Amino acid sequence: xxxxxxxxxxxxxxxxxxxxxxxxxxxxxxxxxxxxxxxxxxxxxxxxxxxxxxxxxxxxxxxxxxxxxxxxxxxxxxxxxxxxxxxxxxxxxxxxxxxxxxxxxxxxxxxxxxxxxxxxxxxxxxxxxxxxxxxxxxxxxxxxxxxxxxxxxxxxxxxxxxxxxxxxxxxxxxxxxxxxxxxxxxxxxxxxxxxxxxxxxxxxxxxxxxxxxxxxxxxxxxxxxxxxxxxxxxxxxxxxxxxxxxxxxxxxxxxxxxxxxxxxxxxxxxxxxxxxxxxxxxxxxxxxxxxxxxxxxxxxxxxxxxxxxxxxxxxxxxxxxxxxxxxxxxxxxxxxxxxxxxxxxxxxxxxxxxxxxxxxxxxxxxxxxxxxxxxxxxxxxxxxxxxxxxxxxxxxxxxxxxxxxxxxxxxxxxxxxxxxxxxxxxxxxxxxxxxxxx
Numbered sequence: 001x002x003x004x005x006x007x008x009x010x011x012x013x014x015x016x017x018x019x020x021x022x023x024x025x026x027x028x029x030x031x032x033x034x035x036x037x038x039x040x041x042x043x044x045x046x047x048x049x050x051x052x053x054x055x056x057x058x059x060x061x062x063x064x065x066x067x068x069x070x071x072x073x074x075x076x077x078x079x080x081x082x083x084x085x086x087x088x089x090x091x092x093x094x095x096x097x098x099x100x101x102x103x104x105x106x107x108x109x110x111x112x113x114x115x116x117x118x119x120x121x122x123x124x125x126x127x128x129x130x131x132x133x134x135x136x137x138x139x140x141x142x143x144x145x146x147x148x149x150x151x152x153x154x155x156x157x158x159x160x161x162x163x164x165x166x167x168x169x170x171x172x173x174x175x176x177x178x179x180x181x182x183x184x185x186x187x188x189x190x191x192x193x194x195x196x197x198x199x200x201x202x203x204x205x206x207x208x209x210x211x212x213x214x215x216x217x218x219x220x221x222x223x224x225x226x227x228x229x230x231x232x233x234x235x236x237x238x239x240x241x242x243x244x245x246x247x248x249x250x251x252x253x254x255x256x257x258x259x260x261x262x263x264x265x266x267x268x269x270x271x272x273x274x275x276x277x278x279x280x281x282x283x284x285x286x287x288x289x290x291x292x293x294x295x296x297x298x299x300x301x302x303x304x305x306x307x308x309x310x311x312x313x314x315x316x317x318x319x320x321x322x323x324x325x326x327x328x329x330x331x332x333x334x335x336x337x338x339x340x341x342x343x344x345x346x347x348x349x350x351x352x353x354x355x356x357x358x359x360x361x362x363x364x365x366x367x368x369x370x371x372x373x374x375x376x377x378x379x380x381x382x383x384x385x386x387x388x389x390x391x392x393x394x395x396x397x398x399x400x401x402x403x404x405x406x407x408x409x410x411x412x413x414x415x416x417x418x419x420x421x422x423x424x425x426x427x428x429x430x431x432x433x434x435x436x437x438x
Contacts, residue, residue, distance in 0.1 A: 009055055017057050048346065064292065064349060065089035066356075069096040071104030072371045079372055080353035081288035086400065088284045091379035092372055098248070102241040105374065107367035113159060113232035114336055116191040118176040118199045118224045124216035126165060129174065132212065133163040136205045140176075144197045151190055156181040158194060176202065179232070184362040186295060186338030188226055195224035228299040229306045230334045237370035238330035239378070246327060250386055258327045260385040261320060265329075268316035275316050278377070279308055282317055282331065285376030289369045293357070294343030294350035303334045318377050331374050335366045401429045411436060 003023050008016065017035050021028035035058045040046040050056040062082050067089055070077040079096075081089050099105060122129055140161050141148075148157045157180070164175040176198055180191050199221040206212060206219045246254040268278035283304065287297040308317050318331040339362050343350050354360070357368060398419065402412055414436055415429065422428065 013050065013057060016055060020057070045348065048348075052343070052346070062291070064353075065288075067092040067096055067372070067375075069093065069100045070368070070371060070375070071096070071100040072107055072367060074104065076100075077358075077368055078356055079289060079368060080292040080356050081285070081372070082291040083284065083288040085284060088288060088376065091383075092285055092288075092375050095375035095379040095382075099239050099375070099378075102239070102245055105237055105239055105371040107235060107237045107371055109363045109366055110234040110236055110332070111232045112181060112363060112366075114180045114182055114187050114191060114226065114230055115232070116178050116180065116195045116224075116226040117164075118178075118195055118202060119222045120174055120176070120199075120202065121172045121220040121222060122174050122216065123172050123218075124213060126167075128211055128216060130163065132206065132209050133176075135209075136201065137161060139201050139205060140198050143201045144194045147190065147193050147197060151182065154183045156183040156187075161198070182338070182362075184339045185341040186336055186362075188296075188299075189341075191226040192224070195226070199224045228303045228336070230303055230336045231307065231310070233334050233336050233366075234332055235335050235366040235370040236330060236332045237367065237374040238328065239374065240326055240328040243322065243325055243327050250382065257382075257385065258322055261327075261329075261381055262322055264381050264385050265316060265318060265320040268318075270315075272314040275308065275314050278316050278318070278380075279305065281380040282333075282373040282377045285372040285374075286333070286335075286369050289372050290337065292350070292353045293337070293339070293365060294347050294353075295337050300335060300337075303336065307334050318374065329374065329378060331370065331377065333370055333373065335369055337362055337365050337369065339365055398424055398429060401426055402433075405430065405433050407433060 005019065008019070011019065017032055018028070021031040021035075025031040038058045038061065040049065040059065046059075049059055062084050065081045065083070067079045067081055070079050079092070081092065083089065141158060144158065151157050159179040159181055161176055161178045164177045166173045166175060176195075178191075178195065178198065180187060180194070182190055203219055203221060206217050209217065243254050243258050246258060251257045265278075268275045283301060286300060286304070290297040290300050304317065305314075308314055317333055318329065320327070320329045322328075338344060339354060339360055344354060345351070357365070360368060398415070402415060407415065411433060415432060418432055419429070
């Protein structure tokens, strides 16, 4: 059967669902019912969600959890997290509490500069292009004034525009490389609007630049787009304390623990196979807060992993040292985030989450997100270097297994009792349920 369709986007929501149900399900009514079960009963709220993207048929829910006790620069935060992976929120909350008794998280925003580029092809003498750029540069600012006016009122705007020669890597390829300050907005639309105007100005002004030949006048703009690699929009988060203060139930020998912990970080510095998983753990925390606050986690992910590779080899984003009896653990990460614009003013739960965080500025949100990433990494490394990751993870995961097998309240009590002392795996839980059901 061919599943091709033309004009899908023009169908009503109900028609789209009916087409999918008939095409892909032996019992279409069941599929239609399931999709409709996830609609919001408030029609206005449902319409709001429908209009976030195209061809919407329903809502796909992810759990919203809370990690309390984050002491960041002396202020306590309760952090909302949106994620589907068990044990992530528990780990963040546990780390937060651990460090709240040991001085908390210290965070600093090192810079908040965003980047955008106009990529173009110019066939001609470089010296002429440099003269043209220097002469035209003021016009790039002038002709974007209508776009930048409101941003400038908030203290943002275009910071600089430079000409980059990339012809050594690709024939006749140059860039206008622009830097921006976008204050509390993530700034994607603002930056892209500025860049598209730069491109128009570039092409128009080239036509009347007298020393250009006809070929040189015909600058070909390939594309104008912001970069998600924000190497000058960096935040640092750190925890530290004397080694002996690390002692707790799970850490009976702090010196031994800390030496092993530092080695684990060093391994992630030199071994890319480990570094990817190590950084994935950091992103568990970061993405969850980025999602909860209506920001773009794909942009953050892409930028973070590029940053981890900036020296030509993929490495850990976090670092750890022992100096003069002091354990120090920190990370630096690029984070382009916003607390105004986009979903932040539209999605009711995003608004709620920003209220829980006491309406942070973009700079403050950068610091909260980085602290959660570091907390997540600390929790993972503490588990890995002590009892292993699976014990805690599978304890949390057991609920998913029990739900899958529709376990009763009585069965859940028996399972909890049995697996206090036995290894948890999907097969062992399923096997035990089968036994007690006999």
